[in-house]
Amino acid sequence: MDQLFPTFRADLDPVEAVASDVRTALPIRPWIMVNMVASIDGAIEVDGRSGGLGSPADKAMFHALRQLPDVILAGAGTVRAENYGPVQLDDAAQSRRVARGQQPLPRLAVVSGRAHLDPNAKLFSDPSQRPIVITTSTAATDAVDALRTVADIIVAGNERVDLHDAFAKLRALNMHTVLCEGGPTLNDQLLVDDLVDEWCQTIAPILTGGDASRGAHGPTSGVARNLSLARVIVEDNVVLLRYARES
Ligand SMILES: NC(=O)c1ccc[n+]([C@@H]2O[C@H](COP(=O)([O-])OP(=O)(O)OC[C@H]3O[C@@H](n4cnc5c(N)ncnc54)[C@H](OP(=O)(O)O)[C@@H]3O)[C@@H](O)[C@H]2O)c1
Numbered sequence: 667m668d669q670l671f672p673t674f675r676a677d678l679d680p681v682e683a684v685a686s687d688v689r690t691a692l693p694i695r696p697w698i699m700v701n702m703v704a705s706i707d708g709a710i711e712v713d714g715r716s717g718g719l720g721s722p723a724d725k726a727m728f729h730a731l732r733q734l735p736d737v738i739l740a741g742a743g744t745v746r747a748e749n750y751g752p753v754q755l756d757d758a759a760q761s762r763r764v765a766r767g768q769q770p771l772p773r774l775a776v777v778s779g780r781a782h783l784d785p786n787a788k789l790f791s792d793p794s795q796r797p798i799v800i801t802t803s804t805a806a807t808d809a810v811d812a813l814r815t816v817a818d819i820i821v822a823g824n825e826r827v828d829l830h831d832a833f834a835k836l837r838a839l840n841m842h843t844v845l846c847e848g849g850p851t852l853n854d855q856l857l858v859d860d861l862v863d864e865w866c867q868t869i870a871p872i873l874t875g876g877d878a879s880r881g882a883h884g885p886t887s888g889v890a891r892n893l894s895l896a897r898v899i900v901e902d903n904v905v906l907l908r909y910a911r912e913s
Contacts, residue, residue, distance in 0.1 A: 695833035699864035709878035735845035741852030742778035781805035790816035854884030871903035
């Protein structure tokens with residue numbers, strides 16, 4: 667690979683940059699990218715939410731990435747902590763998606779083994795954008811039935827969500843690209859199952875200390891996968907990295 671030099675954002679439109687990347691879905695599952703922000707010392711939340719790590723550059727990349735996928739995926743912990751709502755993209759972004767053969771808006775999918783989501787939550791507030799809830803066969807029937815009124819349900823796995831099965835089911839629904847927005851518990855499952863094709867990492871220019879989680883957090887340890895550095899953008903002391911699987 668050619669040597670990479672940091673690109674200063676003044677020279678780069680993040681929407682164009684991420685849209686020109688090559689992402690090839692496998693026949694059995696979508697291409698899976700993860701986007702996370704962390705402090706210099708690796709914390710992914712401040713007082714329980716990621717907002718304290720935000721910056722204009724991070725927000726621009728967050729929104730640019732959201733224009734790409736067929737599905738935006740998040741763990742139930744993230745959806746609850748960040749009070750997720752329906753996806754919003756401006757008209758130009760929706761037109762670009764349609765020109766690429768995609769739906770105007772990505773579907774939101776939430777992984778919750780217990781189906782532990784409030785059907786009255788903001789996430790479910792727009793009937794024209796029914797989220798997908800990915801859950802298990804052992805989730806409480808009452809909880810699943812309540813969610814069925816506001817969401818489409820995918821059952822994958824018994825005690826835990828079987829992510830390979832979940833992604834195979836999304837692929838069968840013609841979903842080619844998934845953007846996972848965390849959090850660390852879900853990310854760790856992706857790593858354990860070797861399901862990360864691309865990891866976009868923003869480094870916020872702050873030190874936090876404390877006991878905050880990091881980007882992937884779970885009981886297993888060891889190197890899950892090597893990725894290649896594909897892009898470095900620097901703006902206002904914020905570093906935006908793209909690592910991707912060699913194709
Ligand atoms: N800095 C960042 O970029 C960033 C991004 C995202 C989140 N965050 C932060 O991360 C924190 C939340 O962390 P978290 O680890 O709790 O979040 P998480 O990974 O979003 O959610 C964990 C929950 O997701 C469900 N889940 C994940 N994988 C599963 C599997 N294989 N099978 C069944 N269920 C599965 C479970 O839900 P049920 O309990 O409902 O079964 C589990 O309790 C928040 O503070 C948030 O602000 C930061």
